Amino acid sequence: MVHVRPFDARDTDAVVARVRAQLLDAHVREPFINDAFDEVDFARALRAQHAPLWVALRGGRIVGHLYGAILDDARGTSAWVGPDGASFDDLDVLAALYAQAGSHWFQRGAHEHWVWIANRDDAFFPWSELGFAKEHRRGVVRLRDVEPVALSTGYRVRTGGVGDLDVARELDAVLDEAQREGPNFFFAEAAPGEGITDTLEDPEVRLHVLERDDHVLAQCVTYPLDLRRGSFDGVVHLSGVVVRDEFRRRGLGAALVTQVLATLRD
Numbered sequence: 252m253v254h255v256r257p258f259d260a261r262d263t264d265a266v267v268a269r270v271r272a273q274l275l276d277a278h279v280r281e282p283f284i285n286d287a288f289d290e291v292d293f294a295r296a297l298r299a300q301h302a303p304l305w306v307a308l309r310g311g312r313i314v315g316h317l318y319g320a321i322l323d324d325a326r327g328t329s330a331w332v333g334p335d336g337a338s339f340d341d342l343d344v345l346a347a348l349y350a351q352a353g354s355h356w357f358q359r360g361a362h363e364h365w366v367w368i369a370n371r372d373d374a375f376f377p378w379s380e381l382g383f384a385k386e387h388r389r390g391v392v393r394l395r396d397v398e399p400v401a402l403s404t405g406y407r408v409r410t411g412g413v414g415d416l417d418v419a420r421e422l423d424a425v426l427d428e429a430q431r432e433g434p435n436f437f438f439a440e441a442a443p444g445e446g447i448t449d450t451l452e453d454p455e456v457r458l459h460v461l462e463r464d465d466h467v468l469a470q471c472v473t474y475p476l477d478l479r480r481g482s483f484d485g486v487v488h489l490s491g492v493v494v495r496d497e498f499r500r501r502g503l504g505a506a507l508v509t510q511v512l513a514t515l516r517d
């Protein structure tokens with residue numbers, strides 16, 4: 252029998268231990284996940300929690316916890332469960348926690364619920380049983396392991412500049428269109444091209460284009476990723492990969508991504 256109740260300061264040590272064990276397990280399975288964990292800081296954050304945090308008990312022992320941050324943005328209100336926001340010994344525990352948390356989030360107007368999990372089937376399974384679907388997937392690679400794919404003569408990859416803004420907007424609209432087709436994908440209601448304009452105003456963001464005869468055929472963006480729980484120093488994020496429709500399935504996407512990553516390594 253699983254009993255769910257609001258978190259109490261006395262639960263702090265048990266929840267900290269669960270999150271520490273979970274992070275270590277994730278690191279053992281996937282060394283790209285950093286297991287560095289500031290327990291004092293995390294314990295302080297738990298006690299200062301403004302939104303409700305639930306714990307599940309079985310036989311008086313804590314067997315799970317669930318916390319979702321309620322966030323408002325242009326799309327409305329949604330609940331976000333971070334990598335340390337959930338732990339559960341089994342599916343019954345998660346179901347009992349989500350029954351409480353999910354209905355609370357709904358009452359608070361949060362009709363979309365998002366969870367960050369490791370990109371593994373066994374990590375996804377419990378959430379899929381509750382009706383969650385996959386939205387975004389992220390991959391990670393050690394830069395020194397990237398083998399740049401060569402391009403045929405006439406094609407080249409270069410860093411984009413202000414002169415590329417119009418074409419960057421055009422290709423971003425193509426990306427936006429593709430993402431609207433994705434299963435259950437949600438997107439910001441920005442005008443086509445507006446997103447990339449904002450992105451490129453950030454001095455840390457770099458635009459990369461692949462062109463032939465001065466005609467841009469593909470692009471992507473990169474930026475340094477802030478250090479956060481689970482990640483390492485010196486991580487770069489690559490996203491917004493788009494190849495013009497008529498040039499797809501010829502290896503250009505792979506060449507762009509691998510050449511950009513190889514440049515960043517150097």
Ligand SMILES: CC(C)(COP(=O)(O)OP(=O)(O)OC[C@H]1O[C@@H](n2cnc3c(N)ncnc32)[C@H](O)[C@@H]1OP(=O)(O)O)[C@@H](O)C(=O)NCCC(=O)NCCS
Pocket residue numbers: 425426429430490491492493494495498499500501502503504505506
């Ligand atoms: C995704 C996209 C960038 C791929 O570009 P591309 O130039 O066609 O890709 P490549 O020809 O270099 O193929 C790279 C790999 O992806 C695979 N691939 C490409 N398109 C695919 C598709 N539609 N379905 C399944 N696999 C696909 C290729 O088989 C290849 O795999 P391999 O290395 O194992 O052979 C391109 O289809 C695109 O611009 N799509 C719309 C925008 C988008 O969805 N971007 C991703 C979100 S950031």
